Amino acid sequence: MRDDWFREDRLPHIYCAGCGNGTIMNCVLEAVERTGWDQKKTIFVSGIGCSSRAPGYILTDSLHTTHGRAIAFATGVKMANPSLHVVVFTGDGDLAAIGGNHFIHACRRNIDITVVCMNNHIYGMTGGQGSPTTPIGKTSTTTPYGADEAPFDLAELAIAAGANYVARWTSFHVKQLTESVLTGLNTPGFSLIEVRCQCPTSYGRRNKYREPVDYMTYLKSHAVLKEKWERTAAPGAELPADSFLVGEFVRRQRPVMGVPDEA
Amino acid sequence: MQGNIASAEGALAAGCTFFGGYPITPSTEVAEHMAARMPKIKGACFIQMEDEIASMAAIIGAAWTGARSMTATSGPGFSLMMENIGYAVMTETPCVIVNIQRGGPSTGQPTMAAQGDMMQVKFGSHGDYSIIALAPSSVQECFDLTAKAFNLADRFRTPVFLMADEVIGHMREKIEIPDSVEIVRPKTLAEGALPFAPGPDGVPGFAAFGTGRHIPVTGLTHDERGYPDTTNPARHESLVRRLISKIEDARHDIADYAIVNEEAEYVFVCYGAPVRTVREVVERFRIPDTGYLQLRIVWPFPEDLLSRFPKVKAFIVPEMNLGMMAREIERHVSVPVIPVSKIGGDLHTPEELVEAVRVAGGLL
Ligand SMILES: Cc1ncc(C[n+]2csc(CCOP(=O)(O)OP(=O)(O)O)c2C)c(N)n1
Ligand code: SF4
Numbered sequence: 001m002r003d004d005w006f007r008e009d010r011l012p013h014i015y016c017a018g019c020g021n022g023t024i025m026n027c028v029l030e031a032v033e034r035t036g037w038d039q040k041k042t043i044f045v046s047g048i049g050c051s052s053r054a055p056g057y058i059l060t061d062s063l064h065t066t067h068g069r070a071i072a073f074a075t076g077v078k079m080a081n082p083s084l085h086v087v088v089f090t091g092d093g094d095l096a097a098i099g100g101n102h103f104i105h106a107c108r109r110n111i112d113i114t115v116v117c118m119n120n121h122i123y124g125m126t127g128g129q130g131s132p133t134t135p136i137g138k139t140s141t142t143t144p145y146g147a148d149e150a151p152f153d154l155a156e157l158a159i160a161a162g163a164n165y166v167a168r169w170t171s172f173h174v175k176q177l178t179e180s181v182l183t184g185l186n187t188p189g190f191s192l193i194e195v196r197c198q199c200p201t202s203y204g205r206r207n208k209y210r211e212p213v214d215y216m217t218y219l220k221s222h223a224v225l226k227e228k229w230e231r232t233a234a235p236g237a238e239l240p241a242d243s244f245l246v247g248e249f250v251r252r253q254r255p256v257m258g259v260p261d262e263a
Numbered sequence: 264m265q266g267n268i269a270s271a272e273g274a275l276a277a278g279c280t281f282f283g284g285y286p287i288t289p290s291t292e293v294a295e296h297m298a299a300r301m302p303k304i305k306g307a308c309f310i311q312m313e314d315e316i317a318s319m320a321a322i323i324g325a326a327w328t329g330a331r332s333m334t335a336t337s338g339p340g341f342s343l344m345m346e347n348i349g350y351a352v353m354t355e356t357p358c359v360i361v362n363i364q365r366g367g368p369s370t371g372q373p374t375m376a377a378q379g380d381m382m383q384v385k386f387g388s389h390g391d392y393s394i395i396a397l398a399p400s401s402v403q404e405c406f407d408l409t410a411k412a413f414n415l416a417d418r419f420r421t422p423v424f425l426m427a428d429e430v431i432g433h434m435r436e437k438i439e440i441p442d443s444v445e446i447v448r449p450k451t452l453a454e455g456a457l458p459f460a461p462g463p464d465g466v467p468g469f470a471a472f473g474t475g476r477h478i479p480v481t482g483l484t485h486d487e488r489g490y491p492d493t494t495n496p497a498r499h500e501s502l503v504r505r506l507i508s509k510i511e512d513a514r515h516d517i518a519d520y521a522i523v524n525e526e527a528e529y530v531f532v533c534y535g536a537p538v539r540t541v542r543e544v545v546e547r548f549r550i551p552d553t554g555y556l557q558l559r560i561v562w563p564f565p566e567d568l569l570s571r572f573p574k575v576k577a578f579i580v581p582e583m584n585l586g587m588m589a590r591e592i593e594r595h596v597s598v599p600v601i602p603v604s605k606i607g608g609d610l611h612t613p614e615e616l617v618e619a620v621r622v623a624g625g626l627l
Contacts, residue, residue: 010490043473060477061327061478062478063480064483064491066347072313072320074324075324076281076320076322076323076325076332077325079308079325080325081330081472084328
């Protein structure tokens with residue numbers, strides 16, 4: 001963890017041993033550090049969930065808000081003072097369930113914030129209920145016989161809604177993730193970096209990934225690099241079952257909101 | 264000028280630079296006027312959010328950058344804002360919420376006046392808390408009280424509500440717009456002070472985001488650094504009690520009212536649109552032995568004002584709800600309190616109030 005950005009006096013943190021959130025925080029702080037941004041002008045915003053506790057451990061001004069509403073709060077911060085850099089940490093439930101409306105509208109507005117979604121496919125903080133990204137067949141306390149609703153693809157949702165920068169990695173892809181966050185931070189407009197990550201406590205325990213490394217192994221072996229897939233797959237071929245694309249999905253320059261005048 | 268426009272102008276005069284809102288009758292003109300005016304003001308931002316939950320969230324976010332921020336809504340939208348109103352209380356975020364009340368429950372009567380949110384404004388969010396709410400009874404008061412709301416919000420670091428109603432919001436009257444209005448900004452956070460450590464008045468100093476104070480803001484129960492501390496009963500109790508007492512202890516100082524005829528035996532207590540009928544009855548008809556107390560600030564409730572009428576035999580409370588504030592008044596006095604409740608959207612007629620005095624006389 002980057003010492004100068006970290007609130008040492010907040011230790012111990014609430015994350016379970018082996019949780020993916022710590023890795024993601026580290027990558028984000030590494031990327032933020034590389035932007036050269038003034039720590040004073042960098043604001044972290046989050047909603048509610050394990051993922052959303054991240055800003056509380058970072059030594060900047062931060063807003064830990066209500067469940068699902070982080071992006072709406074961030075919109076107020078950014079529009080009221082566009083010279084501030086605004087980064088949002090969110091969970092899959094926070095972003096796509098209760099906060100789904102704010103998510104798509106922020107993409108549509110293409111407001112200049114960077115959203116990092118720690119997607120563990122489950123509600124961690126409330127103890128393992130199904131989320132809008134729980135894959136079909138996977139179990140949770142509210143899908144005890146296996147989820148039977150189709151999950152959202154968060155990246156596709158952001159692309160369709162108008163975001164300027166969209167990428168997906170996993171907690172295994174530390175280097176690529178850091179680069180992607182850095183690109184997102186430097187891209188004017190809305191950036192979404194979806195990070196699929198392990199939650200050994202709530203997701204792993206119920207879905208045969210009891211050890212953190214088990215889920216990391218799954219992420220590593222089922223993540224298909226987008227570029228490679230496009231180069232090698234037969235036209236129209238379907239991804240292998242359970243696999244998903246990672247990489248940079250969109251980098252574009254649609255009209256944006258919340259960029260300072262002098263930029 | 265229309266009441267809603269006067270409210271928007273009052274906000275701009277007070278230096279409001281952020282408005283986030285979602286259209287709803289009968290408050291819409293506030294947002295429309297801000298949309299027309301704000302883009303022409305340097306550094307100001309109008310944004311139409313996707314719903315009222317987002318609007319409330321956005322004005323809180325904006326407030327933390329040091330902007331004076333506001334939203335405007337009506338019944339159903341007000342209900343949606345409740346969770347984030349509690350967040351503003353807990354995080355001591357100064358902001359202004361204009362509620363142009365309409366008939367409820369639910370979508371009820373969108374184009375008709377009501378005063379049905381008077382308890383929701385105080386108790387609608389979860390947990391124990393206190394807020395400040397103003398109630399204009401004229402277009403001039405829409406201007407003056409909205410401007411004042413920003414000063415109270417900054418001074419006490421709390422959400423402040425302008426509880427108008429459809430009649431006042433849509434009424435047109437001549438008003439006087441002053442060259443400038445008084446502006447009181449929050450106390451600044453002293454060098455080295457903790458961001459949630461209260462001053463002698465119970466209110467912590469404020470430092471805007473971006474000024475290098477590294478403030479962690481959370482809706483969780485927190486210590487004076489802003490760090491969560493959610494399972495310590497004493498911490499929670501002292502925080503919540505402070506949030507309440509910083510406002511309740513100052514209620515005499517916050518109070519804003521008019522008193523007519525302290526010698527009266529039959530005293531109307533009124534706020535908002537019914538003030539106009541009360542005035543007609545007491546000042547123009549000169550019904551003997553009547554007087555009134557107009558509350559321009561309804562919360563915190565200024566109960567000591569009720570003792571300003573030594574000869575009172577009964578308080579008569581005309582409201583456009585089924586007796587919300589009447590019950591609050593009853594808690595503080597030993598003489599009869601007679602609610603004159605009217606719902607459906609029409610104002611009280613003078614005859615109805617004269618009748619209420621007659622009935623009160625007969626009762627005693
Ligand atoms: C309005 C509201 N509804 C429900 C909750 C309870 N709640 C807290 S965290 C959470 C789910 C968090 O899941 P996710 O966003 O996926 O984050 P994670 O904990 O997995 O990181 C819920 C439902 C709440 N705090 N507020
Ligand atoms: S419950 Fe899951 S997401 Fe939450 S801290 Fe534990 S491992 Fe991480």
